[in-house]
Amino acid sequence: MILRLTCLTGSLVGAIAFPGFSVLAAEVPTYTIHRTDAPITIDGRLDEPDWRAAPSVGAFQFPWWTKGEKEQTQARLLWDDKHLYVSYVCEDAYIWGDHTEHDSQVYRDDCVEVFTAPNPDQPFNYFNIEMNVRGAFLDRHHPDGPSSELLYNWNSKGIKIGISINGTLNDDSDTDRSWILEAAIPFANFSKVAKHTPPQPADTWHLNLNRLGGKTNPQHSQWSPGETDRPAFHRPEFFGRVVFSSETAASLASKPIDFKPIINFLELPPHIKLGACSGVAVNSKGHIHLFHRGQHPILCFDSDGRFLHSWGDGLIGKAHGLRIDRDDNVWVTDVGHHLVLKFDPTGKLLLALGQSDRPGDGIDQFDRPTDIAFGSQGVFYISDGYGNSRVLKFTAEGKLIKSWGTPGKGPGEFNLPHTIVVDAQGRVLVGDRENDRIQVFGPDGDLIEIWPGFAPFGIAIDKHGGIFVADGRANQILRLNAKGHVTQRWGGKGTAPGQFNLPHLLSVDRQDNVYVAEVAGGRLQKLQRR
16 A cells, blocks of 8 residues: 655645555545533433534535435534544435344445544544444444455444434335434544544544435435545545544633624626625625625625626515525525515526515515525525514425414514524524514424524524624624523624624625625625634
8 A cells, every 4th residue: 555645735635546546635624523521411312512512514515416305414523531422413304214233234224424544644544333313333444445355343332322303214105304313432442543542632533424325315425525426435535634622612602703804805896886785695615695785686706705797687676685505596585576586506596486566474475575594305484574573484395384473572473583594403593673682493483492682683603503693783793602692792883894884684604704794884894704
C-alpha cells in the first residue's frame, strides 16, 4: 500500500493507491464533537439538554440519487470518557425492518451506519457499525482497507442502541413520519487502533455517517459524500474529519458569538434600485436571494455579492417572505396578490397557491400570507398572517392537511403570525408578532410552549440549532437559547453598519453568517461571523 496525504488550505486531500484502487480524494467536511458531562439515556428520545444543544453535522448528501423521494437525515455526535454517542433522526414515509440478529443483513432494512478510522496515521484501518430500525447491528474491522480480506472476525462489545418510531413498522398502507436511532459505542472497541482511548481533546478521527436500505423508496445518503459512480460506502478516503472538543455541548448556547456587520456588499446592476427589502434566503451553493418591493423583485447574487439574475416582474404584487427548500426551490409570499409561489432555481414557476387578488379564509385562499417553513416528507407550513390569524400545513403536492389558530391573545391564538420556521426536532416556531412572542407547536399544531418578550418579525435557525430573531420593534437581532431566552442582542435603530431600520426576515448561511433584510432601511445587511 502506498499512502500520501497532503494538506491544502486547511482541508485534507489524499492521493491514495493500493492494489486495485487509486483515487484522488475530494475536500471533506469537518465536525466538532462536544463533550457531555451529564448522563445520556439510550432510549431513542434525544431529550437530554446536551442532545438538544449538540450541532447537527448538516444535511446528508445524495451523491447517487436517480429517483424517488430524498428523505433527509439529521445526525449529531457527543462523547464522554467511555462512549462515542451518535444519533440519527431519519425522515421516512415507509419504515421497514426485518432483521433482528447480530451480523445479519441489516443494511437491507432502513439502516444507518457509522464508519470510522480512529487513527489518522492509519486512514485505511477502519471499523464499520451498521444499525437497523429494529436495533440489530452488524460490525466489522478492516485493518488494511476495503479491498483486503478481514484478518480476523471482530465483534464489538457493549454497544447500546435505542429506537423510537413515529409511524408504524412494516406497514406500507399508511404514511410514516420518521424514526430515531441513538447509540452509545464504547471507545474500548477501538483501543488497538486509536492513539488514545478515550480520545484526548483536539484528537482527530476520520469518520463517516451513512444511511441506506429500506423496502420502499430505499435511501443512499451520506454526511461526507463519495465520488464513485455507484453507491460505495467502504471508501475511507472520503471519510469526513471529526475533532474531539473539551467544551460541553450545553455551553454552546451561552457562549457569546461575534459578527462583523457589512453593508453595500451587493453589486447591483445600474438598472436596479432596491426598494423595501422584506425577505432573504441563501441556497446550498451560497447564492443569496433577496426579495424587495421594486422592479425585478427577486434578485439572485453569488456568495460574494455579484449579481446573477432576477425574475418576478409583472408577477409579484407586493413582496413579503422568501424561503429556499432543500432542493434549492425558491418560495415567496405575495401579500399584494394573496399568493404563495414556488419557483425552481432558474425562476420557473412550479406551484401557485391561493386565489390571485381574492383574499379569504377558505381552504384555497389566503389573506396576505407572510412566510413559509419546511417540515419532513416535503410537508410545508404557511403563516397566513395579516388578514387571517392562522397556520396552514400542506403536503408536498400542495394539498391542505390542516390549519390552526384564531385571532386573540390566548395560548394558540395569534395577532399577526408573521414568520415561521421548523427546527431539527420538528417543532414549528411561529412569530406571533403583535403579541410579542414566539409560540412553539408540534408538527400538527399542538402547543408546546410560549416564549414572550420580543417582537418576532423574522426567525432563522442555523445549522447548529441556534435561533436568531429580527425584533423589528427594537431594531435589533436577538440570539435565543433552546428555551427561548435571549442570550445576545445586536444593533439599535440607525443606518450605520450593525444598526437596523425595521429588520424584517433574515437567513443564516452554511458559514454561520446572518443576512438581514431591512424594510425601512431598504437594504440587505450581512453579519459576518468572526
